[in-house]
Amino acid sequence: MSAPLSPPTPDVLGEPWVQRRISLRPSPGYDGQPEAVLVHRRETTSRQAVLYLHGFTDYFFQTAHAERWVAAGIDFYALDLRMSGRALGERTRPGDVRDLRDHDEEIDAALDAIRADGHEQVVLLGHSTGGLVAVSWVDRHPGQVDAVVLNSPWLEHNGPWAERVLLTRLIRLLATWLPSVVVSHLDEPYGRWLREQGWDYDLAWKPVEGFPMRAGMAASVRREHARVARGLAVDVPVLLCCSTRSGSPSSPTEEELRSADCVLDVQHMVDRAPRLGPDVSVVEIDGGVHDLALSPGPARETYERTAVEWAAARLAAAQQGSA
Template identity: 45%
Template structure:
């Protein structure tokens, strides 16, 4: 673990490298981003991003700070700030590998004086987070979870969800870095300022071109989804918040401005029923896949829904630390 330095986002964000166990490609790190100053609030939130993604959501951090939380985000191993030259980007063969950096991030957050921790996760992060919470149940590491359009199942044909998944399970074991598919680029293109979108993210970390999908990663995801849909026992309150509808992810068009064009929202609603005893499902009309990147009026509703929920489901602690 290194000393925090100024983040690529600039002040008031800092970044801290977390040194993890090496894998078959060599040294591995994750990156813990903070919105400073830390320590004013006794509640904190930890953000986990999705596939081919990283934390750049300055406005999300500000919303949580304004609602009484210190803000942290993880760039997971081989994503964003954590990519190293010797690595296959966005690559993992078991979602449980991420337990190491989540554990360490939560430990640091607790050590820095926070009595309450909320885990906020998007898309693939929204699959990783509940699986982690299920494995860590009973340890009181977090107090609540917010899942923004979680990747609870594969948005594909019956053939892809059935026979090809079984083929990938074999191929992913023996040829984990074999490219078997690609992530469509129309959604990311619609978000970026170069195509009339609102967001100016680093396209070397969140690509607006098609991104390779490797057999080992897809095998890990499908195994994680199978485990989730068999039923989890998460022992904290969970909010699953989604768009009201899905759209065609491969064809550019106006639907990329008002629907989830990456995943099937019905998969999210179905998965929400089996992950724990205290799960709230909310839909946001006109929401994009990452609801926090939706047009202004829609994302404002997203934030209202989230903070209305946290007001009743997150333990109430004194807002400001005692002087």
Template identity: 40%
Template sequence: MAAWEPDVLGDDYEQLTLPLAPDAEGDVVATLVRRRRAGDDPYLDVLYVHGWSDYFFQTDLADFWEAHGARFHALDLRKYGRSLRPGQTPGYVTDLSTYDEDIEAALAAMGHDGAEGSGRALVLMGHSTGGLTLSLWLARHPGRAAALVLNSPWLEFQTREVGRLLLEPVIGARARLTPTRRLPSVDLGFYTRSVSKDFGGEWTYDLAWRPQHGFPTTPAWLAAIFRGQQTVALGLSLGAPVLVLLSARSTLLPRWSPEMLRTDTAIDVDGVARRCVQLGDLVTLARLDGALHDVLLSARPVRALAYGRIAQWAAAYLPRPAPAVEPDPRARR
């Protein structure tokens, strides 16, 4: 395996290239990112997975988890961010289970390869498509993670189940005939306008890795999303506690509105909220007024509330183990 190297996020971060099996486009890698300095006596390992047209840059998230006793890692999946190579179709896969290889490689590097383990509980955290991907992975690998945190997971299509089932045969046919042909773009750049400092937002990131209008989508990729969402609709029966963070409202319009600065402009949050109960029997849903699609990129008061909800939930379901107490040899038998 390659060695850890300096990361684009600065001196506190480093990255590890994870070689994967080649595909039709050539060599494929994933990239694991971690903080150089872990907090004192961590008892959790957190693995974060980004969404569509995205990569890891949210250092506040690493700060939060480290402060709560975790070693934090983030994974740039194949053909995204640090893992995107020249000549590759960004984000292109034909089945979300393809990412099993990426996730397993990351977990092995973290010490969670299914052997003795790291001695720390594993928490998975995913945003949007990453949330869908991790939900499906955990359903196929029960018992591997202690908990799952989902930030606006794309569990259902924007037209909800009825629209998805109507579109699925058409997209499936295109996936068989022209799998890599670009679909019409539906990203008008409103989400980027709400978050990027280049367009009046608060956050600085690489627009080559997180483009203003997103990466082009393809029929084969969308068919894979539909299959994943249908699997969720049938029920996953996850055995781990799940926390879902969602905005209180969506604004899905073809023109800019100021409401887009305080609502989700990517998914139908009400449809996703209804779908959450299909994940398992222990699901906590937190709806936050004023939240964006990436809840943790919302305005400061909103994301402070979101972090508070995660901390509250973690205290209940991921409590720090009590320190071992040595018996007093003077105690009577």
């Protein structure tokens, strides 16, 4: 039995958006009773839906992007994962997730709710860390969704060999004994640039400097990276979208900030894509930034059109195949 959801209540985004809180099982190491929050439009009209999983130091606020899916006849749901966004509450260690697989509980509950709302086909949409969570979950839960869309997924650590190999070993040791110890911080330029572009979001839930990365979370991410490197068996079509180039995370130029991924290495995404499953398409978006849904207009339009049209076509093909 999946975790219970509260009745819909008005969301901070205003009408027509509502939220349902998901009460999760108490787990060792978590600050108080963990919960997640499912956000969606008050009225759903389609038998198709997308479930969005945000990245690290993030939450759902991209309503304009959501409306593109709704306009195509695909209802939009978003999950604020435990220790993030709407699910933070008064917790003092935001983002302190000990194992990415802990998110299975809220994903299962969200999908049960989406099915209960009458949706027969579901696309899982993941950004950055949410993309890693998405492919890991689908690999371990075959037959549960119909397609996967990845927006700049975090499939490998963006750092030199010493960090990817030697530091990973140290972090694994730390995670065993001191899982909440801070091991790194995000770089600030990308977050500052997003605010300068006028994107309006809650800085308590998505601070410019990001949440600190802690040992338990970092070790879990690296475990999932290793699984991706060995090869997954995602059983549904996957679309991976990313920028055409990477920029410097710590000291990007202004031109890189507005037209490159200044958080992750896009070559890692392209290289890892064939290892996700047998049916993976890669589309590189010229001028895209890390969150392609927050890119400057032309790149954002290209990404949204590509993702929505691809998903609609794959869902239609799957429907015909099952008829």
